[in-house]
Amino acid sequence: SSADMGEYQHYMLKEIYEQPSVIRRVIQNYLTDQKEIIKSELINEIKNSDRVYVLAAGTSMHAGYVGKALIEELVNIPVEVHIASEFAYHMPLLTKNPFFILVSQSGETADLRACLLNIKNKGFKTLTITNVKTSTLAREADFYLELFAGPEIAVASTKAYIAQIAVFAILANKIALNSIDIKSELNRVAVAIEIFLENQEISILAHEKLTKQNCFYIGRGLDYYTSLEAALKLKEISYIQTEGFAAGELKHGTIALIEDKTPVIALISNKDIALNTRSNLKETNARGAETIIITLESLKHKDDEIVLNDVNSFLAPMLMVVPTQLLAYYAALERGLDIDKPRNLAKSVTVE
Numbered sequence: 001s002s003a004d005m006g007e008y009q010h011y012m013l014k015e016i017y018e019q020p021s022v023i024r025r026v027i028q029n030y031l032t033d034q035k036e037i038i039k040s041e042l043i044n045e046i047k048n049s050d051r052v053y054v055l056a057a058g059t060s061m062h063a064g065y066v067g068k069a070l071i072e073e074l075v076n077i078p079v080e081v082h083i084a085s086e087f088a089y090h091m092p093l094l095t096k097n098p099f100f101i102l103v104s105q106s107g108e109t110a111d112l113r114a115c116l117l118n119i120k121n122k123g124f125k126t127l128t129i130t131n132v133k134t135s136t137l138a139r140e141a142d143f144y145l146e147l148f149a150g151p152e153i154a155v156a157s158t159k160a161y162i163a164q165i166a167v168f169a170i171l172a173n174k175i176a177l178n179s180i181d182i183k184s185e186l187n188r189v190a191v192a193i194e195i196f197l198e199n200q201e202i203s204i205l206a207h208e209k210l211t212k213q214n215c216f217y218i219g220r221g222l223d224y225y226t227s228l229e230a231a232l233k234l235k236e237i238s239y240i241q242t243e244g245f246a247a248g249e250l251k252h253g254t255i256a257l258i259e260d261k262t263p264v265i266a267l268i269s270n271k272d273i274a275l276n277t278r279s280n281l282k283e284t285n286a287r288g289a290e291t292i293i294i295t296l297e298s299l300k301h302k303d304d305e306i307v308l309n310d311v312n313s314f315l316a317p318m319l320m321v322v323p324t325q326l327l328a329y330y331a332a333l334e335r336g337l338d339i340d341k342p343r344n345l346a347k348s349v350t351v352e
């Protein structure tokens with residue numbers, strides 16, 4: 001009911017603003033309470049595997065990409081991310097001791113269920129990361145980890161995505177014997193999101209710059225993964241055709257699509273490749289693009305950039321995605337669209 005929306009006009013906006021408290025709830029459940037949610041059997045299964053396969057669809061798959069980076073960096077086990085509907089019927093060659101992580105907000109996605117049945121047939125172990133602990137995928141996997149995001153009503157996923165990355169980070173850090181002070185790093189992300197949400201002026205930007213029927217997000221590394229999610233969010237609810245692109249790859253063909261006022265949004269959270277992405281953005285600018293930069297305080301060049309507080313670079317995707325969620329929200333609002341129930345989409349897809 002609209003009562004649950006409180007002061008907000010849409011569930012999506014409410015859920016975007018809930019994200020700092022979702023992070024704190026994840027911290028509370030995984031890192032503060034005495035109970036050990038992450039069982040040692042699960043840690044051992046992952047540690048003893050020679051490769052982790054992450055399977056998911058949509059937004060959850062984009063969280064899976066970030067999860068891949070976190071596990072590879074902290075745990076040093078190779079990780080592959082696969083589209084669930086592809087993996088189900090075109091399984092890649094597997095290593096000898098694979099471990100499978102299914103990521104699903106709803107825990108009911110049929111494409112993932114098909115994967116799970118195949119994996120179980122082969123006798124391999126599985127973990128489901130989900131927001132619904134009573135869901136099919138949580139019940140049928142060997143292990144499950146809960147997101148604690150609270151019910152997500154808007155079809156376009158926001159807070160569950162943030163929680164998925166947080167849980168991946170906590171899991172990877174735990175396998176890596178707590179090499180990072182993850183509790184305070186996650187807290188810093190929560191604070192940085194809060195500070196941004198208090199002062200954001202994204203509606204003006206959406207009005208002035210998202211004036212076309214197409215749009216590009218570019219980024220490198222983790223920012224590339226965020227650009228995929230940012231593009232999906234904008235497509236889903238504003239119906240603006242958007243692509244997320246590896247910033248360095250844009251010039252190899254796709255730059256042909258840049259016209260006068262085509263919006264190109266660069267995500268820049270990694271100092272090592274910040275200048276490379278900036279020069280890719282300049283190339284689009286020279287061809288008439290309307291550019292926007294989303295970056296961190298320490299990497300900012302000009303005052304008109306969207307600037308977020310610095311956080312641990314591993315966790316930057318949780319922060320960088322927030323302005324892109326709002327860009328999608330305000331672009332859809334401006335167009336008078338049904339934000340919480342976009343056309344053709346369902347919250348959980350129980351058909352293959």
Ligand code: G6P
Nearest residue numbers: 057058059060104105106109346
């Ligand atoms: C549907 C939703 C998407 C979601 C995807 C995966 O297509 O519209 O927002 O990302 O399913 O859902 P899941 O519940 O498995 O995360």
